[in-house]
């Protein structure tokens with residue numbers, strides 16, 4: 001079974017591309033055949049991929065494709081998705097209807113947020129889009145909010161403390177227990193050096209890898225629950 005995961009937050013810079021690169025690296029490390037689709041016109045994911053190739057650091061087990069239209073995306077999914085274990089979809093950091101067909105194809109939508117009001121609102125909008133499309137299509141795409149770029153300082157802010165009650169109690173979606181910390185290595189991988197999992201393990205990299213493993217385990221748990229619900233239905 002192919003698992004389809006999209007990163008969506010209509011407010012730019014939330015950490016969508018970075019999150020998907022790390023998740024992809026983890027699945028590839030486990031031997032998964034991973035496809036990534038860059039639907040953002042700025043092509044950050046595709047640039048990472050081609051830069052990595054040029055630097056002889058192309059991640060094994062990961063293929064990156066570029067689709068900027070709903071039609072191209074849907075066609076690719078129909079023809080190719082089943083050849084992969086995971087399909088990870090990167091979307092633009094702006095409000096756009098291109099996310100509708102992406103949600104319609106996904107098992108899980110992750111909305112990364114750096115703790116700012118604007119990004120929290122973007123994540124809530126994404127959740128509402130998931131609910132709307134689930135309703136319209138009778139699907140059960142899951143949604144979760146992922147805190148990224150966390151620092152000790154951020155953790156002392158009022159907004160940070162309000163995130164869980166807002167996301168889980170008020171809005172009613174899932175908040176990942178795993179938080180992604182602000183780490184230089186997450187910036188570095190954007191420079192075309194392959195995945196986090198390909199880097200020589202230093203103490204800093206080991207921390208980032210533990211964090212990523214915990215995130216992927218959480219993703220798997222969420223999705224395992226989803227597929228069991230489908231079987232029961």
Ligand SMILES: Nc1ncnc2c1ncn2[C@@H]1O[C@H](COP(=O)(O)OP(=O)(O)OP(=O)(O)O)[C@@H](O)[C@H]1O
Nearest residue numbers: 012013014015016017018093149181182183186187
């Ligand atoms: N956990 C992190 N620690 C440090 N830097 C990070 C982290 N996550 C993301 N960044 C940096 O923040 C910037 C934005 O991250 P990223 O490109 O993943 O966000 P995005 O949501 O895909 O943005 P856009 O909407 O512009 O596509 C990048 O320069 C990235 O290197």
Ligand SMILES: [Mg+2]
Nearest residue numbers: 016017040044
């Ligand atoms: Mg991006």
